[in-house]
Amino acid sequence: MIDFYTFNFPDGHQVAIMLEELGMPYKSHMVDLSKGENFSPEFEKISPNHTIPAILDNEGPEGKPVRVFESGAILLYLAQKSGRFLGINPISSLEMSQWLMLVLSGLAPFAREFLLRNQVGPHEEMKSTGRELSSLQSKIVRHVSALDFRLREYPYLAKSYSIADMSGISWIQALQHHGCISVDDYVGVRNWYNRMKSRQPVRQGLELLERG
Numbered sequence: 001m002i003d004f005y006t007f008n009f010p011d012g013h014q015v016a017i018m019l020e021e022l023g024m025p026y027k028s029h030m031v032d033l034s035k036g037e038n039f040s041p042e043f044e045k046i047s048p049n050h051t052i053p054a055i056l057d058n059e060g061p062e063g064k065p066v067r068v069f070e071s072g073a074i075l076l077y078l079a080q081k082s083g084r085f086l087g088i089n090p091i092s093s094l095e096m097s098q099w100l101m102l103v104l105s106g107l108a109p110f111a112r113e114f115l116l117r118n119q120v121g122p123h124e125e126m127k128s129t130g131r132e133l134s135s136l137q138s139k140i141v142r143h144v145s146a147l148d149f150r151l152r153e154y155p156y157l158a159k160s161y162s163i164a165d166m167s168g169i170s171w172i173q174a175l176q177h178h179g180c181i182s183v184d185d186y187v188g189v190r191n192w193y194n195r196m197k198s199r200q201p202v203r204q205g206l207e208l209l210e211r212g
């Protein structure tokens, strides 16, 4: 059983999609960021930087419990544990890691900032001016255009479906939902978005999951 610490935000959704895809038993724990629950001493032991997502795998390596924080580390841990969604051969695996990094270290920081400053996140005080938002938006557009360039040629970022797609869809979905981008402006992204949304585990992972 995996304990999954999350909140209704794309950082958590990407891991939720992976857990749904794998069908591994897990239990979600909502960490209410708006109430500062991420700063509790208990959560600090699981996520030292006080961020969601994080997991506690009660059956980790050598059968011992292990905590994993940082969404990229969690996705890679689960992919390695299951042997799935890493890319189907060494070349596609290398593609997967490049696109995963582009999403996590390129798109995600700008997208997270946009969502928080557009007041959709837990920190009300972070609301920004239109000018600041449009500067973030131009950086987001640049990254989405890079994804689009790739997805005009291939159905998935690593050619075959991988954790890079799970990470990407979480941010693209949120950016589309909050009016930062329209997937209709990017034919490759739009077709991939529809392909991804046709998968039930993706749809389930994108919902706020609260399971007892």
Ligand SMILES: N[C@@H](CCC(=O)N[C@@H](CS)C(=O)NCC(=O)O)C(=O)O
Pocket: 009, 011, 033, 038, 050, 051, 052, 053, 069, 070, 071, 072, 104, 112, 121, 122
């Ligand atoms: N690099 C981290 C970033 C995670 C992150 O920033 N999560 C936000 C989601 S809103 C968070 O937990 N923020 C709480 C805080 O910083 O106080 C990851 O990919 O897991």
